[in-house]
Amino acid sequence: MTFDEKYFDIGRLDRLSYGETFVHRLDPRAKVIGTMLFLLTVVSFSKYEIAALAPFFLYPMLLVTVGEIPVRFIIKKMIVVSPFAIFIGIFNPILDTRTAAVILGVSVSTGWVSFLSILLKFTLTISVALLLIATTSFSGVCHALRRLGFPALFVSQLLFLYRYLFVLMEETMRIIRARDMRSFGKRGTGLRVFVRLIGILFLRTVDRAERIYYAMLSRGFAGDMPALKRSRMVLRDLAYLSVMIACLWVFRFFPITEGIGRRVQELLR
Amino acid sequence: MHMADALLSPAVGTTLWAGSVAAGGYASMKLKERIDDRTIPLMGVLGAFIFAVQMVNFTIPGTGSSGHLGGGMILAILLGSHAAFLVMASVLTVQALFFADGGLLALGCNIWNLGVTPCYLVYPFIYKSMVGGSKNPGRILVVSIVSVVAALQLGAFSVVMETLLSGKSELPFSAFVLMMQPIHLAIGIVEGFVTAGVINYVRSARPEILESMAASRPIGREVSLKKVLATFALLAVITGGVLSWFASTHPDGLEWSIEKVTGKGELPQHENGVAAVFKGFQEKTAFLPDYGFKPAENELKKEKEAPPPWPGIEAGTSVAGIIGAAIVLGMIVLIGMGIRVVGRRQI
Numbered sequence: 001m002t003f004d005e006k007y008f009d010i011g012r013l014d015r016l017s018y019g020e021t022f023v024h025r026l027d028p029r030a031k032v033i034g035t036m037l038f039l040l041t042v043v044s045f046s047k048y049e050i051a052a053l054a055p056f057f058l059y060p061m062l063l064v065t066v067g068e069i070p071v072r073f074i075i076k077k078m079i080v081v082s083p084f085a086i087f088i089g090i091f092n093p094i095l096d097t098r099t100a101a102v103i104l105g106v107s108v109s110t111g112w113v114s115f116l117s118i119l120l121k122f123t124l125t126i127s128v129a130l131l132l133i134a135t136t137s138f139s140g141v142c143h144a145l146r147r148l149g150f151p152a153l154f155v156s157q158l159l160f161l162y163r164y165l166f167v168l169m170e171e172t173m174r175i176i177r178a179r180d181m182r183s184f185g186k187r188g189t190g191l192r193v194f195v196r197l198i199g200i201l202f203l204r205t206v207d208r209a210e211r212i213y214y215a216m217l218s219r220g221f222a223g224d225m226p227a228l229k230r231s232r233m234v235l236r237d238l239a240y241l242s243v244m245i246a247c248l249w250v251f252r253f254f255p256i257t258e259g260i261g262r263r264v265q266e267l268l269r
Numbered sequence: 270m271h272m273a274d275a276l277l278s279p280a281v282g283t284t285l286w287a288g289s290v291a292a293g294g295y296a297s298m299k300l301k302e303r304i305d306d307r308t309i310p311l312m313g314v315l316g317a318f319i320f321a322v323q324m325v326n327f328t329i330p331g332t333g334s335s336g337h338l339g340g341g342m343i344l345a346i347l348l349g350s351h352a353a354f355l356v357m358a359s360v361l362t363v364q365a366l367f368f369a370d371g372g373l374l375a376l377g378c379n380i381w382n383l384g385v386t387p388c389y390l391v392y393p394f395i396y397k398s399m400v401g402g403s404k405n406p407g408r409i410l411v412v413s414i415v416s417v418v419a420a421l422q423l424g425a426f427s428v429v430m431e432t433l434l435s436g437k438s439e440l441p442f443s444a445f446v447l448m449m450q451p452i453h454l455a456i457g458i459v460e461g462f463v464t465a466g467v468i469n470y471v472r473s474a475r476p477e478i479l480e481s482m483a484a485s486r487p488i489g490r491e492v493s494l495k496k497v498l499a500t501f502a503l504l505a506v507i508t509g510g511v512l513s514w515f516a517s518t519h520p521d522g523l524e525w526s527i528e529k530v531t532g533k534g535e536l537p538q539h540e541n542g543v544a545a546v547f548k549g550f551q552e553k554t555a556f557l558p559d560y561g562f563k564p565a566e567n568e569l570k571k572e573k574e575a576p577p578p579w580p581g582i583e584a585g586t587s588v589a590g591i592i593g594a595a596i597v598l599g600m601i602v603l604i605g606m607g608i609r610v611v612g613r614r615q616i
Contacts, residue, residue: 010367039374044279047437051590054597061601065608081369085273088438095439111439118275118437125274126369133366141366151297153309157359160313165320165363172321191459195466198322202471205318206478209311216310261593 009077010165013130016069017137023067028136028144030237034244035132041248042124047114051257056124058247063131074134078126089118138162167208172201271364271379272428274372278435285431286377292385293358296351308352316356319344320363339456341387342417342464346396347471347479350388357384382427387420395419406469413468414461421457425449 017024023031042056064071096111133141139159146155175197183189213221250256274282300308319340340360344353358380364370371379396416400409429445432438438445472479 013367035373039274039372040279040283043274043277043282043374051594054594055601057598057601058604061605062608065605065612068612077369081371084271085275088273088276088432088440092439095441114437114439122273122275125372125374129274129365129373130369132373138363138366151294153297153300154293154355154358156309157313157316157355158362160310161316161320161356161359161363164314164317168314168317168321169324172325176325191462191466194325195463195470197325198463199467199470199474201322202318202467203475203478205314206311209314210307212310212314213307217306221306257593257597258589259593260596261589261591264592264596265589 010169012073013077013134014138016134017140019068019135021067021135023063023135025236026135026240027233027237028140029148030233030241031132031136032141032144032148034241035128037245037248038128039125041252042121044252045117045121047117048110050113050117050120051261052251052255053117053120053124054257055251059244060124060127060131063128063135067131067135069131069134074127074130077130078123081126082122085118085122089115089122092118164208164212168201168205171204175201271371272375272382272431274374276432276435276437277375277378278437279374281431281435282374282377284377285381286374289358289377289380289385292354292380292389296354296358299351300355312348312352312356313359315344315348316359316363319356319360339383339421339460341383342392342396342413342420342460343467345388345392346413346464346468350392353392354384354388357388378427378431382424382431386423386427387416390423391416391420404472406465406472409468410462410465413465414458417461417464418454418457421453421460422450425453 038056038059042053045052063069064074092115093109093111096114097109098111099107099109136144139162142155142158142162145158146152179189179193179197322340341353341357344356347353348356361370361379361383362376365373365376365379396412399412399415403409426446426449429442429449432440433442433445440448468479
């Protein structure tokens, strides 16, 4: 991913959150809590369980369709971050070669089962995290965190970081463009230039922080960042949370996938 | 070296979340005591700075491949432990949310590995005690390299421990360590050079910035050697304790391969904490297959294929699982397509 691509990518995920659908309108707190419960439930499965994970795909699917989020965009972002999980997981089939089952004459080792389980969990957890931002917006999540009891200092830190991310990325983009124009091939991308470059970027950043501080002071800053959009937990949010918890409970403790599979097997016989 | 959700168990994930939240609360509390309003925008913008810097690639000398910067140590040196920790935590949070680097459950681990380690362990005990108030560029260079290498080694080791304690990966301890530590040694040396370069550059270009930042916090010039040694001894005892416990519960290395050759090993089930509770629940509640899905006429058959032990990886179960998964996923896709169609009609 080049710098420009990365930059426009963040903007795109953010713009998706401007949507006005049912999932966008849910209270951010409800969505944050729901997402965390979902993640905990998914990772609580043992490493050899794969069939039981299937029903959980319902939640990301609902978010994508009801929230009108482009699927391809989310999948692309997931592929970008997949190497670490795959790199660690791929050792499972190599190291764990006990036979788990023989299906249609092909023996499948437990290593492949646990690798597949890691991949499924990766897909579920990452897609749900990305969809949380795509349907809630970053500031929505921040204000939810604040009202769930996270320290004000940390939350305003997050909001600041996010606000100036775009400004600083543009500044960095200009610097990199200048470096690329003055260098030929790999010349000029060495450590020496890099150190100078971020040194200058740092000084500019500190100066910018100073200007921001004075601008904020003159607008009445007193150490906190209030939110204009007040949200309340209404019936809709409570309904969402209770359906979520009920579904997670059923999917976690009842082998639905296996049950359906057995039933079909019996019908076929 | 971001930890990933898929490799975590709930017990490890929540424990490190708790640790990181506690550290965040502590940092906020400490900062509030003597924070200047001015620091709030400074911290925020520096977070964005770290983010932007991580996107600039540079050529690693001698290899030709390009690297990126972590940035934890630069922040700790410039801002002090507490502020640097909060900035790192916010950078990692934004990375988890926007780039899905790691994931939300693993965020606790990542804040621990890349935030708590450099800011609360390495900076106060290694950097501060070795540099003191010295302004000698050579000394800063050497100490920076040592500190960054130490921070990255501890961070990489934490990733290894978190993965192994979660028990989702089959990698034996020794192989995993041998894989992670040397890579991060190389990265650490390069990052140490960069860290020292930036600190020295800022000091020579605009010394007043470093001084004004240092003025808002006391510099521990007089950290005694005894204190440092005592801390390291404590750390060594803790690490050793954890390691030996780990070694006794998880056969690794030689034992592990012997087990594999003789085929005596059982399926290792890493069940402690939350997973154990869940398992208990599961055993109590897993009545559905015999209850709802099986008509009475199948009683005989049921006796033949007794309910498989958990985790169910017996042949019959796995076939049922595959069929079931195909159907469940098919249904989910159908529902999704249905919603899309209905949604388009409404527009």
